[in-house]
Amino acid sequence: MDIEEIRGLLDELAAFMEKNNLAELELDVDGAEVKLKKTNNRPQQQAVAQAPTPAGPAPGNTGSPEQPAQKQGTETITSPMVGTFYRAPKPDTDPFVEPDDEVDEDTVLCIIEAMKVMNEIKAEHKGRVAEILAENGEPIEYGQPLFRIVVSD
Amino acid sequence: MSLLKELERGLPTRVIGRKVRVYDVVTSTNDLLWELSDRGAEEGTAVFADGQTHGRGRLGRSWWSPTGKGIWMSVLLRPPTAEGAVPMTTIVGALATADAVRATTRLPALIRWPNDILVRGKKAAGVLVEARAAPNGRILVLGIGIDVNASRSEMPQDIAKLATSLSEEANEEINRLELAKSLLGELDRWYQIELEQDTETINQRWRSLSATLGSRIVLEQGRQRYEGTVFDVDVRFGLALRLDRGGIKHFRGEHVTVLDEA
Numbered sequence: 001m002d003i004e005e006i007r008g009l010l011d012e013l014a015a016f017m018e019k020n021n022l023a024e025l026e027l028d029v030d031g032a033e034v035k036l037k038k039t040n041n042r043p044q045q046q047a048v049a050q051a052p053t054p055a056g057p058a059p060g061n062t063g064s065p066e067q068p069a070q071k072q073g074t075e076t077i078t079s080p081m082v083g084t085f086y087r088a089p090k091p092d093t094d095p096f097v098e099p100d101d102e103v104d105e106d107t108v109l110c111i112i113e114a115m116k117v118m119n120e121i122k123a124e125h126k127g128r129v130a131e132i133l134a135e136n137g138e139p140i141e142y143g144q145p146l147f148r149i150v151v152s153d
Numbered sequence: 154m155s156l157l158k159e160l161e162r163g164l165p166t167r168v169i170g171r172k173v174r175v176y177d178v179v180t181s182t183n184d185l186l187w188e189l190s191d192r193g194a195e196e197g198t199a200v201f202a203d204g205q206t207h208g209r210g211r212l213g214r215s216w217w218s219p220t221g222k223g224i225w226m227s228v229l230l231r232p233p234t235a236e237g238a239v240p241m242t243t244i245v246g247a248l249a250t251a252d253a254v255r256a257t258t259r260l261p262a263l264i265r266w267p268n269d270i271l272v273r274g275k276k277a278a279g280v281l282v283e284a285r286a287a288p289n290g291r292i293l294v295l296g297i298g299i300d301v302n303a304s305r306s307e308m309p310q311d312i313a314k315l316a317t318s319l320s321e322e323a324n325e326e327i328n329r330l331e332l333a334k335s336l337l338g339e340l341d342r343w344y345q346i347e348l349e350q351d352t353e354t355i356n357q358r359w360r361s362l363s364a365t366l367g368s369r370i371v372l373e374q375g376r377q378r379y380e381g382t383v384f385d386v387d388v389r390f391g392l393a394l395r396l397d398r399g400g401i402k403h404f405r406g407e408h409v410t411v412l413d414e415a
């Protein structure tokens with residue numbers, strides 16, 4: 001069972017609990033145990049809590065703090081929202097950036113589509129693209145690393 | 154001079170419609186409004202153009218915008234980005250468009266999840282929302298295109314297959330100025346409802362205008378394909394699908410990349 005199927009199963013169980021007004025549910029199928037407990041008033045609350053996340057104050061939050069000892073720091077650009085990751089403005093055009101591209105604060109790195117809102121994510125740093133950590137068209141989660149940027153002085 | 158020039162006098166609305174700029178032909182009203190935004194345009198500023206040379210839809214798809222035949226407009230918004238606030242701007246744009254079309258033309262406009270407006274099964278309008286980071290929060294440009302008075306014979310072939318215009322469906326010319334005023338009023342009204350985070354009012358209207366509810370669809374999330382029947386639409390929980398292979402699955406709008414009728 002892959003992660004998508006597990007998510008689907010959990011969605012189904014949560015819907016079942018909601019429908020039958022159950023506070024707890026335990027399931028043992030062929031040795032696979034699932035225990036669900038309603039904490040708030042809705043079992044789906046947890047999954048949904050992540051959904052309504054429009055950008056935090058600054059999209060392209062910087063993730064892990066850079067190591068001060070390094071001469072050139074690395075910044076990880078993480079997703080400010082749940083959405084779909086697009087590396088290019090259109091399916092048939094070149095990506096906004098490729099590894100080794102030089103970028104500055106205003107360089108657009110990607111688009112995150114969330115509720116059909118196309119959110120431009122900028123580099124927020126001057127430097128070079130070291131690594132692209134997500135795939136075009138991939139569903140991504142809040143805080144998921146998208147790019148590593150080697151920041152120039 | 155554009156028929157819509159009168160809009161520049163402004164409407165007695167709360168946020169959207171007070172400040173309106175009308176242009177003849179522009180590249181795209183979204184692009185133009187981003188430029189105005191960079192120069193400090195205030196929230197609620199709306200731009201209309203008689204025509205667009207590079208009108209666009211989702212993912213850079215081009216949007217046919219014949220001069221003098223449609224409503225091609227964009228409005229600048231800065232909804233609060235507080236943690237937990239639900240991004241509803243796309244559906245707010247779709248609801249306002251459907252309600253304005255209904256009020257002005259009496260045509261049965263419906264919403265195909267989440268950003269197309271259909272009349273009798275064919276696309277008559279679309280919504281495109283773009284967002285950029287701003288020093289304190291986000292700036293959104295909500296773009297709306299409505300095919301108002303184009304005749305079927307002048308539509309490019311590939312468009313005529315899937316799209317229609319309001320005049321084709323109503324069998325009469327539609328007053329673009331009246332439609333534009335109605336649209337601004339409806340946008341202002343629905344935007345207030347969004348600001349109040351009144352998801353229930355939005356969901357209720359959305360369900361009553363949904364062309365997707367009850368229909369069989371195929372959608373893609375990541376690399377997975379799902380087929381089923383839509384039994385609910387909800388701004389918070391997304392689209393609820395009764396899967397053909399059994400069970401129920403919710404799809405948040407954020408993760409659905411392809412949606413077709415099965």
